[in-house]
Every structure is written in C-alpha cells, then in structure tokens.
Amino acid sequence: MKIVRLDIDGFRGIQNGTVLFDDFTILIGANNSGKTTVVEALALLLGRERLVRHLTEHDFFGSDPVAATRIKIVATISGFAHNDPDHHHDWFRQGRGVEKWFDPVSGDLHPAATAQATELACQIAFCAHFDRTTLETDTVRYFYDDAHDDDPFADDSPVVPLPISLIKELGLFLVPANRTWDRMMSFGSDLFRKTVAYVGGNPAEAVLAERDRLRNPEQPLEEDEKLAALVGEVNDDLETLFGRQIDLSLRLTTTDSDGVLDAVMPHFQEAGRPPLPGRRHGNGIISLQTLVLLMRFGSLRKARGDNFIMLIEEPELHVPPPQQRKLLHYLKKMATQTIITSHSPTVSSVADPHQLVLMVNRAGALSANPLLKSPIDQNATAVRRSLFLTERAATVSAVMHPAVLVPEGKFDASWLRLFGRIADLTELPADPQGATFTHEVGVIPTKDARIAETYRDLAIVHPSITCLVDGDGAGNDYKAALSAGASPCHRVIQWPNGWIIEDVVAWVCSADATMIAHADLAAFGLPANIGGLADHLKADGAKRDEILHSTLADVIVGKPACSRRVRHVLSVLAAIATGKQPLANSAQTAAHANGITTHWTFNDAFPGI
C-alpha cells in the first residue's frame, strides 16, 4: 500500500492544495512553500499522535479559526494487493471504507473502475476543529467518502472513524528534521522498542536481572561513608515527623523494568578506542546508525509482507553528502514507499524528474507538480533532456526560487549568474532593493533558441515564470511565440532595441570608461575604446570565453559606477519577475492583445544610472 495523493485544506500556510506521490518522491521547493506542512499533514493523518505536537489556532490557515473553520487532510491509499476489495475486508466493507478507483495519470478518483481509473483506492481523512468555548482543538480520523455533506463534527455525522489498526498496517515512519537522534536510539524511544518488539519481544530476562541488581546494589549509595551521616539524619527527621521508621535509599533507576529500559544508552565503539555513548559522537554517525536501525526494521517488515512507508525530512541536514546518495538508494529498496523533502541538489538528483515534485505556495494556494508528468525516455526532446538530465542540478535549484526567469540562451544564464555574484559582493547595506534577485529569482540554463519550449515545459511545474528575450528580430519572434498558444507567458522582458546580453554587459562597463584599461584585462586583447566592447564580446571566441567573463565581472566589482548598473539591471528584472512594480521609467510596458501577457522593455536611459 502506498499514499498516492494528499489533499490539504486549511492547514498552516496551505489553504488548499493537492500533492500526488510516486513510489519514490522528493518534494522540493523554496522555504515556506509548505514542504514541512505536507510532512506534518501526513503525520497527523497516518502517524502516531505523538509525532505532531498539540494543534493550536496557528495550525489553522489564517490563525483565527471560527466555529466552521476546519483543517481537513485527505490521503488516498492505493497499491492494494490483487487490486481487489475482496482481499481487503479490513479496508473495504460496510463499517469501513468505501472503495474508489484512482487514475494514476490524472490523479482523479472515481466511484467505479474505468478504463483510466484502474487502481483500487481508499480515502482516509483527518479533520480538526477549534472549539472557541473550551479553547481546545478536536480532531478525528475517519474514512472519507465524498466531499459533499461531509463534516465529521456535524450533529449525527455519518462518518466512520478510522481504526488505529489500519494506520499501523500502513506503517508510516517519520524522520523529522528537528529529530533528536539520541532519543530515537535510546531504549526508551519508540523506534527501538518497536523494532525490538517486532523482532520477537523484549530481552525480558536480561531486563529483569538488571532490575533486581539495581534494586539491591552491592554498594548502596546511601551507605557510603560520606553520605551515611546525612542519610541517618534524614531518617531520624522522618521518624520524628511521621512517627514511624521510613528509610531513605538511593537507586539509579525507578527500580522497575521501565526504568531499566529508559536508562539504556547506546554506545558505539571504533576499533582501538573506548566505547562512547551515542550522544558523544558527531551527528553524522548517529543519524546514519539510526537510519540503519530504521531500515533494518523496514526490511524486517517488508520481509514479512508488511507495509513500510518512510517519510524523511531534509536528509541532507544530518547525513554527510558522501553518504546521501548511497543512503537514498538503499532506502528506495527497503521501503514500500519513500517520501523525502529536500533543499539539496545532491539529494534531488537521486530521483528521476517525474519523482521530483516542486511545491510552490502562493497566498495559501499550493501547487505541487512533478518536473515531468511521466518518466523521461529516449523520445524526450533535446530541451527536456537538457533541462531535466544534463542541467538538472541548475534547473532544480532555479525552480526552488519563488520566481523563475527563463532567458533566451545559456550565455544569458551564465552572465546573469555572474551579475548575481557582482550584486552580492557590492551590495550596499542599506539598499532597499538589495539581493532580491539572487534570493527570489532562479535562472534557468535555457538551451539556445529553445526558450518557447523551455517555457512550456516549466509552466506546468512553476506558476511564476518570466521570460527574457533579446532586442533583435529573433527576440521579437520569441516574444510573439510566448504570447500565443494555450497558456501564454504572463511576463516577457525584452532588452532595448538591438540589444543582446553582450550589449548589456558593454552598457554596464561603459559606466566607467576607465575599466577597460584595467591591468587584469590586458591579456584578452579588448578594444581600446569601450564603444567597441559589445561587438568584441559578441565575436565567437570572446562570447564563449568564460575566463574573460569572470575576469570582467571581477573588474566590475571594483568599479562602483559599473556595479551600480548591474544591481540596477537585476533589481528591475527581479521586480518584474516577482510581480512587483519596477522603479518608475526603468522599463516600458505594453499589454498584449491576449489579455494575459505583459511585455516589458528595459530602459537603458534611466536617469542617474
């Protein structure tokens, strides 16, 4: 069994949203895009109560729940053996769930099987309501039948509660980002006890023997000569007060078997060194050992035909990069289903593009789309192969930004990357527009001349895309193409008439004509007159010379007038790309006849720049 779909309503920062899951799914996205919310939603619905703290008003979207406000989380479970409800009485019968049929392509559910909806599915839900009279949150987990007329808190509600046995059957294990590995490894922790119990019970005899030894120590603390006097006085006091003899003794545990189990501390020993308690090791080693234990548990479950769903938040936080890939491949094999959230391009590269789900949260509306709808195959276009295979790390890190900029070609992308570096190095502490571009805009390494296709492939994934085209004839054609079709681009920015990226660079440099004579540039044979720089940079050799490009960038960093222009360019691009108003007169706008697209043209004659 696996979770194929999750619907969230009114939970934390997500007003509504749907996420579809594959057998292996990595959720990526900017901070605050709701990755943790999705993980906690799954934990609320499918985990032990303890996994998620007590719910308060802040867990409701908007933080001010009224009587009718609900948190509603619906998970669709599929992957039932034999795909036949007759084999799953515990899930599908009167008094339990109603069978639905899941269409894995569209993600839709149907009340009866169809040619597309072929997967038997059960929908289960979590609902919470804040009671303004008791100031407490009521929660319920139940079988979800239909959106119509479904409020589990209504009088005489027909909902059927979800039995805990089915939640256990699903076997969801959460490794949260704020984990305290040490606790997880102690005997007192859930995981270890569960593993031990699953393997065949507690080592009861050993625990009882240890308990007895702790009850009757050979050298009791209270008999130590340094303590004996104090203990004797306390005993005398107690006898005076209570009128009967009450003796103080000091024991290391609560002298029951629970106390023994709680006191157990795992130690790890490397060859030739003393054993050290887990908490004395570096985080990396502990977390790996914990994960090893968890995976052992998982493989035990799997071997017995039980379900095991792993939910791991940001494995990169605690697992060192060399082990990340190995670990994730291992997990993929061990678990029935693995769901991971991550910021890391290394972690992301373990998954195929169709397993990488980008989450974007815009004012509470969550969109969660895989980079590709289906696995990439030999017939994939060159654009897709470039975007999702060869340049995947760059693509993934770009789409994790709140806004995405698709330039016309890869030289534009690499120049914008250098611009970003210049802006970061020269940013003034008080600049109100500072650093917006590098923080909020991700630049796609567009394959040359494929801007329209790149846009269409990414528009499915990311809701906030801006295209950047040249000021030449080809740029006009791209602009027209991007404004046409079924889903036209919302924002297209064009450089001034006749300009391509090298003209922008030359314009930046011309803010300080002395820069061209900089000693570092002597070896590159640049024209003496800065007026010739643009043409020089457009010539084949210089266009591709990345050493020249980064040397130029370094020189620009040292010239305040030039770097000022760089920051200006980026702030104008960032404002447009993030949907804000750029500085007045920094760019002209023209609305396209399609009613959707806005064309922006960069203004290089901005006063004071």
Place this chain on the structure above:
Amino acid sequence: MPFRGFEGPAGSGKTHRLMESVGERLAQEAMLPHQKVLALTFMHGSRRRLDEELRLNPLLRGKSVAMTIDSFALQVLTRWRSLAAALGLETGDFNANCNSCGQLLENPQVARWVARSYPVILVDEAQELAPPRLRIVSALAPHASVFVAADEFQCLNEEIDTGPFMEWFQGGDTTQLNHIHRTAVAGLLNAGANLRQLVAPAAGPGLTINYYYKNYAPFRIGAAIHYAQGTRAVLFPPAGRDWAEAIAQRLSQGLHSATYNIPPIRLILEPHASDEIAAVMAVVGDGDVLTPAQVAERFAQLENPPRWVSQVTAAAFQSMIRQGKTLWTAPELGALVDRKAASFRAHASDRVRGIPLLGIHQAKNRQFDHVVILWPHGVPGSDELRARLLYNGITRARRTCKVFVRGQNLLQQAPFVFNAA
C-alpha cells in the same frame, strides 16, 4: 444459491425457524471475526424486539446487528454518495432512498461491500416489502445468504402491492409452516383460521366477541383487564383511537357499582412519533428564525415535552459551537426534530408502566397473554383489510382475547360477518 424462505400464519414460529436456520448456516460455514448477521425489519419497535431475540440466541449473541431497512438504506446511500451521484440516483423520502439504495446494490461492488460485513441477512415480516425495499433485499440475495420470513395475510397496508414480493418469494427455497405454536387455545386458533379464509370468527374457548351498551361497556372492559393474569394489552384498529382514549379516561377513575369494584386502571397510549413531533413543532411558527437559546425557550413552553426534546436543543447549541450555525429556520428545526425523534425511537425501550394501549399496527409482532380489542365504527378499508386487522389483533393473544364492538350493528358487518359474495 437461492434464499431461504419461511411462510406461515401468525404464531407459527417463523421468526424462531428463521433464527434456527441462520444458526445452522453459521454452524456449517463460520463467519470471519469481523462479520455479523444483519437482521432487517420495518419499524423501530420490531427492530428492538428482534434485537432482543438475537441477543437471547446463544448462536447469534454478539454476532448480529438489527437495523430497520430504512436506516440501512440511508447508511448505504450516504456512504456511497459518490457513486450514487455518478449514477444520478436521488435521495428524498424513505421510498426514494430505498429505491436508490436498491439501485446501488444492483452494482456488485456495493452488494459485495455489504456482504463482506454481513454475509448472512435475515428479513422478518417481509410481506411489507414494497417494491423499493424489495429491490434492496433481492439485490443482496446473490451475494449473501438471505433468510426471509413472511405472511402475506399480515400485510396491513392496502397501498402496498404485495404481488411483486410474492412473485419474488416463490423463487426462494421456501418452507411452509402450518402449526401454530403461540397458542393452543381452540377459540383463538379457529378464529384465526377463519379470518384467513374470510369466514366469520366464532366465539369459543379463549375468544369472546360482544357488544354492550354504552354505560355498561366500560365495566365489562375494565373487568376483562382487571381480572386477567399475565401480560395484557388493549388494541384498537384505525379510527378507534377516540373511543379507546375515552375508555382509558373512564378506566383511570376506577369503576364502582353494585356488582363491580374495580380500582383505577392505567392504560398507556403509546405515543405516535408523528403526534409528538407535531406537538413539539406547534410552538414554532412557519416563518420563525430562531437562535439556539430561543429554541430552548420555545421548547420550555411545552407541557409534556417528549424525552428527546433536550437532545434537540443540545444539538442546536452544539452546531453553534462546532459549525457556527446561529440561526434555525422552521424547516431546518423540523428536520432536526424528526432526526432526534427517530433516533430516540430507535433506541428507547417500549416498556411502559401500566397496560399498553396500542393501535393494531403498533402491536405487530408483539404478543401478550391477554388481549382486549376495542372495535369502533368506521374502520376504513375493504372487508379483507378489516379481516387482516382483526386477525392481527386476535393473533397477538396467547391465552384470551376479548373483542368489544362499539355498536351492535357492527356485529353484522365485516370482519365479524362476511357476505357470501
């Protein structure tokens, strides 16, 4: 496998045989731990009584669930509302719900969903299965072991066409039961047999049919009740309620004369749900829009509020807290009142202190040692329906039945005399 059927007159042990053969079925083929026998009935009262019988049966105790067909239909329809919507099925009154539920169950996936929980289904008093409800049972039959007991002659609703049911019933593996176990009293047995043939019932051992003049009748009726030993009930057919209430009023005062000295007798009229609901809703105007507090105020005006009224106000307050519903229109409140009254009926016991005064419909499938029947003028329906009503009344008795008619001329009419035609 065809369903098992049991057909026979009142008191022939249909319910008993039904349970017995369900027990045999379970002995042959055990149910899975989560599975139960589903017992379907028509009225809340008979559901409760069937539930009690199931609990007394050692084979079925804890392994059975009794439900009215209507609530079963609503449950299935509610749980499968996605499919119902996709099939364009409608919800509405009980008949519409049952019909839609039947259509749902005609989809094997739904019938199998029910059968996974309830592999064995029994239906008592199945003669009342009008087509919408019959559809439910016949759709379940191919997927579960269905056991049905019926006696067409006991159908008291002239509006029900029992034809479709009888036709379906003939298709089962049906056993005829002819021996009456409930009573061995000759007068009762003969009258029952006669009425089934539309032949006049004759007074005999255990059975009297009499007219007494107006002032004397209460004394004879009072004596019949007072001197009887065992469980007693007073029954009346449709149109008999006013007279029955007047008699009850008179008996409550005690009866004294030269020859009679009868202490007050308490006859308890089993309230009709619809009367109770009407009385409660009388304090709400059609155009009223009330807050929960106002609802509580209105209901406080009721003189004899039914016990479920407190649940209505509690639900109104709960809805304010949990759903933010602060105002109730009269129709909304009416729906809530209906729901609370129904769920109360479903679970409240029908044991009353005193002697029950029942309509014959209400007395269905109950039994008493001594039965008094008050037969008024103007009992509606055909001769046959009147015969069925009297039959149902007389067959409630194990030991004696005393029929009192309000007018002497009634003794010359059906069901006491039938025309040769």
